Every structure is written in C-alpha cells, then in structure tokens.
Amino acid sequence: MASIVFLFLIVSLLSLKDQTAASLSYSCAYRNTSVQFTLLTSAHSASNSASSCSLQQCNGTSADNQTCSLSPTPCFDYRTMNNISYCAPGVDCSVLQPCDNVTHSCASNDSVCIVNSCCSPSAVCLPVLTTEFCSRGWRMTGSMNSRRYFQAGSILVIGKVLVTGGHNGSFALDNAEQYDPSTGSWTTTGSMSFARTSHITSILPNGKVLVTAGHASSGLSLDSAELFDPSLGSWTTTGNLNGARFGHTASILSNGKVLATGGRNGGALNTAELYDLSTGNWTTTGNMNNARYDHTASILPDGKVLVTGGYGSGYLNSSEVYDSSTGLWTTTGNMHAVRYQHTASTLFNGNVLVAGGKDSSGTVLSSVELYDPSTGVWTTTGNMNNPRLWHTASVLSNGKVLITGGYNGFNYLNTTELYDSLTGSWTTAGSMNVVRSLHTAFVLSNGKVLIAGGYDGTNYLNTAELY
Known part of the structure; x- marks a missing residue:
C-alpha cells in the first residue's frame, strides 16, 4: 500500500512542476465531506464544513524551516502534535490516511502524524518520503553509536558507509x-583487532576494506593492517607494514595495489610502501624526496599520485609525483603557500584543488590553489570565505567541491561552502546543524553528503547530518 501511495505522490508532484502555484487547485472527499484544496504562493489553504485552516509555505529562512526550501513544487510547513516541523509539498488529501486519534501514530513506520494538514478535522499520516521533494541544505540523520574523531571510513560497494x-x-x-542511507540509521559491526586512530581505510577491488596503521591510545605508532569483509561483517589481520606510521596517506593505484606514503613515527617519514591484495604483503618502494606527515595524496588522471605539503623538517610547499610503473618519485611545481592539514580534491577536469590548512607562522589559511598535471604548475584561485583546517572536502556529482566545518584558529566552525571550477569562486552552502572539525565526509550514491562525528572544541561527537 505504501509503495502505491508513494507512486501516486510522485506522479502528482511531477505534474505540479509545470503549473503555477497560484492557479493550482483540486478537490477531494474525506468521510463524505468535500474539501477544496488550493495552493497559493504565500499559503496553502483548504476549507470544509468542519474546519478551516491556513498552512504556511516554507521560505527557508526561519529557524524552523531552514532545511525546507522552495522547489519547483511548493513546499509547506507541516507540524506534529509535538510541534516537530516537516517540509513537504501539498499532497492530495485522498491519499493520506487518518492517524490514530488517541496515540497520534500511523500504521506505517514510514509516515508521521500531522495535525495541521488542512485536509480534514482529524490528523493525517504524511509519508516521510514526500519530504525528499523539499529537503534542501543540512538536516540531521541517525547518530553513531560511539562518539569519535580522527576516525576513518569508506563507502562500501553495497552503498553503506563504514566508520x-x-x-x-x-x-x-x-x-x-555502518550507516544505511535507506534507513538513516547506524548499526555496529565487527570490531577491529587493534584500537586505532589517525589511520586510513581503503576500498580494495574485491570490495573489502583495508585499514592501515594509525596510533594507539598511548600514542604509539602502529604497523598493523587488517581487512573488513562486508559480507561477513568481520575483520581479519593481514601483513604488517614495514614501518609503523600515522598521519600518512593511502591511495588505491590503477593496478589495485595500495600506496602508503610518509606519516609520523617519532619524526616525519619519507618512506613509501605497497600492499598487494593477492599476497597480503607490503613491499617497500621508492622513498619520497621529502619526509612529510599531515600531507595529502591525490590520484591524477594518468594514474600517478600527487603528494602535497605537510610537515617534515618544517612546513612544506613542495609537491612530488609517484609513478607506479617505475616506483620512483619526481618533484613537481611548488605550491604558492606552505600548508599542512589541508585538503586536496581531484576535479572532473583532472586538476587538483588544494584548500586551507596552516602555514609556518601558525596562520590558518583561506587560500586555495590548483595543480595542472599537464604543466606541473600551481595557480591560485578564489579564496574560501573562511580560513580553515581539520575540515573536509567532497567532490559532488555536479563537479563542485563542498567544504565543511573545521577550525579557523579561533573558533570551531559549522559553516560550509561550495567551489565552482567554472568560475573559480566560492559560495556559502548553509551552516551545518553542529559545529565540527576532524570529522569524516562521504558522498553517497544518491548524491547526498554524509558528515559524521568530529570535535566541536568541547565535545566529541556521535552526531551525523546530510547535505
């Protein structure tokens, strides 16, 4: 029944897109009472013999409606008995079932009881899926079972997120x-063999997840690695790295091997090594030209790996490229700014966008630059609206880059912004519901971005939200 109702809603809502809100009206019957249902640009109203009401259209600016924005279908502010707000289109009254008059609950777990629908004197059940038509910006989703920052995670081949x-x-x-986007909830899965933080996760060609190194509660650097099997929900140990490290990077090469670079074990490291899934072993490869940790690594269109910045003998602006066919590193153009704890994103055009971080004076940066693999040259581009480090950067399905949260040197942030490579400029993307840094970000198969965990300057977080 729920799927039939939702299919009806999809057809109805798509038909609204080509009509003006001011002229749209229809009528339906509810318990032998005729209801005239009219959509207006300023309000959604209906009347019947028993009651009349006006339902406010969402404008996306009030505190209650900040995630309820205008769309091709007019969206309205529906309320529950507890005054919880839901943003959804005007729905034909004939498809909405009445709520239980006593408990104000719905027979379906996928619906919520709405008391101000204007469809009838009684409350009705609004399918939660209808809110997907109107939801914009940031909204909370299920919280993790554990508070955590400096965590690592990956999107599994089945579409779930592993943290x-x-x-x-x-x-x-x-x-x-694991986070299930279809339910918005987290479930615990098997525990790793070693407690670890500042580690890296990588999705292997066979769908398993490789966890590498990190450090223990004592601060001791780890050389262990282990594999997660999503089909079993369990972990097995695999070959140890040749060198313990944290603050490193791990990159999946075109040949399926994993390249681990640099990191810290007492001091900064310039070593690199390769994991071979077929043997479960690590082998050393060419050393980087500079020891570094808290750097970034990006896969270039030709399969080579670009490493940028970080901290070694000092704060670095150097970059170098790894060629898996030779196992050697070559230096390339220097960035305009020294930076570490920055982000790097490979754009659809093959260029690499580096944003923020901290320089040798301790200044948190708003500066941004682009690396062109065809020339090996860095050029500056538009600055972010906020300086930040410990933030995340996600390449969206439309090619834009979403930057979230972080720390500006004075305050922890909930601000977010979008980079458009066509204009080289940044626009604000609304504020997250929670201030956070040192969190994780995942671009889901449905195009949404999941933000989880982190630190707000006082609290370690288990909350998560969607953009």
Whole structure:
C-alpha cells in the first residue's frame, strides 16, 4: 500500500512542476465531506464544513524551516502534535490516511502524524518520503553509536558507509559501525583487532576494506593492517607494514595495489610502501624526496599520485609525483603557500584543488590553489570565505567541491561552502546543524553528503547530518 501511495505522490508532484502555484487547485472527499484544496504562493489553504485552516509555505529562512526550501513544487510547513516541523509539498488529501486519534501514530513506520494538514478535522499520516521533494541544505540523520574523531571510513560497494576507530576523548577505539542511507540509521559491526586512530581505510577491488596503521591510545605508532569483509561483517589481520606510521596517506593505484606514503613515527617519514591484495604483503618502494606527515595524496588522471605539503623538517610547499610503473618519485611545481592539514580534491577536469590548512607562522589559511598535471604548475584561485583546517572536502556529482566545518584558529566552525571550477569562486552552502572539525565526509550514491562525528572544541561527537 505504501509503495502505491508513494507512486501516486510522485506522479502528482511531477505534474505540479509545470503549473503555477497560484492557479493550482483540486478537490477531494474525506468521510463524505468535500474539501477544496488550493495552493497559493504565500499559503496553502483548504476549507470544509468542519474546519478551516491556513498552512504556511516554507521560505527557508526561519529557524524552523531552514532545511525546507522552495522547489519547483511548493513546499509547506507541516507540524506534529509535538510541534516537530516537516517540509513537504501539498499532497492530495485522498491519499493520506487518518492517524490514530488517541496515540497520534500511523500504521506505517514510514509516515508521521500531522495535525495541521488542512485536509480534514482529524490528523493525517504524511509519508516521510514526500519530504525528499523539499529537503534542501543540512538536516540531521541517525547518530553513531560511539562518539569519535580522527576516525576513518569508506563507502562500501553495497552503498553503506563504514566508520572505524578514532578517539572518543579518552582512548582510541577498536569498534566499527555502518550507516544505511535507506534507513538513516547506524548499526555496529565487527570490531577491529587493534584500537586505532589517525589511520586510513581503503576500498580494495574485491570490495573489502583495508585499514592501515594509525596510533594507539598511548600514542604509539602502529604497523598493523587488517581487512573488513562486508559480507561477513568481520575483520581479519593481514601483513604488517614495514614501518609503523600515522598521519600518512593511502591511495588505491590503477593496478589495485595500495600506496602508503610518509606519516609520523617519532619524526616525519619519507618512506613509501605497497600492499598487494593477492599476497597480503607490503613491499617497500621508492622513498619520497621529502619526509612529510599531515600531507595529502591525490590520484591524477594518468594514474600517478600527487603528494602535497605537510610537515617534515618544517612546513612544506613542495609537491612530488609517484609513478607506479617505475616506483620512483619526481618533484613537481611548488605550491604558492606552505600548508599542512589541508585538503586536496581531484576535479572532473583532472586538476587538483588544494584548500586551507596552516602555514609556518601558525596562520590558518583561506587560500586555495590548483595543480595542472599537464604543466606541473600551481595557480591560485578564489579564496574560501573562511580560513580553515581539520575540515573536509567532497567532490559532488555536479563537479563542485563542498567544504565543511573545521577550525579557523579561533573558533570551531559549522559553516560550509561550495567551489565552482567554472568560475573559480566560492559560495556559502548553509551552516551545518553542529559545529565540527576532524570529522569524516562521504558522498553517497544518491548524491547526498554524509558528515559524521568530529570535535566541536568541547565535545566529541556521535552526531551525523546530510547535505
């Protein structure tokens, strides 16, 4: 029944897109009472013999409606008995079932009881899926079972998100959990063999997840690695790295091997090594020209790996490229700014966008630059609206880059912004509901971005939200 109703809603809502809100009206019957249902640009109203009401259209500016924005279908502010706000289009009254008059609950777990629908004197059940037509900006989703920052995670081949380890403010974690976008909830899964933070996860060609190194609660660097099998929900240990490290990078090469670079074990490292899934072993490869940690690594269109910045003998602006066919590193153009704890994103055109971080004076940066693999040259582009480090950067399905949260040197941030490579400029993308840094970000198969965990300057977070 729910799927039939939702199919009806999709057809109805798509038909609204080509009509003006001011002229649209229809009528339906509810318990032998005729209801005239009219959509207006300023309000959604209906009347019947028993009651009359006006339902406010969402404008996306009030505190209650900040995630309820205008769309081709007019969206309205529906309310529950507890005054919880839901943003959804005007729905034909004939498809909405009445709520239980006593409990104000719905027979379907996928619906919520709305008391101000204007469809009838009684409350009705609004399918939650209808809110997908109107939801814009940031909204909260299910919270993780554990508070964590400095965690690592990956999107599994089945579309779920795996988050592993991290720190809860007291100790490093060995637990892991999965987020299901279809339900918006997290479930625990098998725990790793080692508690670890500042580690890296990588999705292998066979769908398993490789976790590499990191450090323990004691701060001791780890050389261990292990594999997560999504089909079993369990972990198995695999070959140890040749060198313990954290603050490193791990990149999936075109040949399926994993390249681990640099990191820290007492001091900064210039070593690199390769993981071979077929043997479960690590082998050393050419050393980088510079020891570095808290750097970035990006896969270029030709399959080579670009490493940028970080901290070694000092704060770095150097970059170098790894060629898996030779196992050698070659230096390339220097960035205009020294930076570490920055982000790097490979754009659809093959260029690499580097944003923010901190320089040798301790200044948190708003500056941004682009690397062109065809020339090996860096050029500056538009600055972010906010300086930040410990933020995330996600390449969206439309090619834009979403930057979220972080720290500006004075305050922890909930601000977000979008980079448009066509204009070289940034626009604000609304504020997250929660201030956070050192969090993780995942671009889901449905195009939404999941933000999870982090630190707000006082609290270690288990909350998550969607853009």
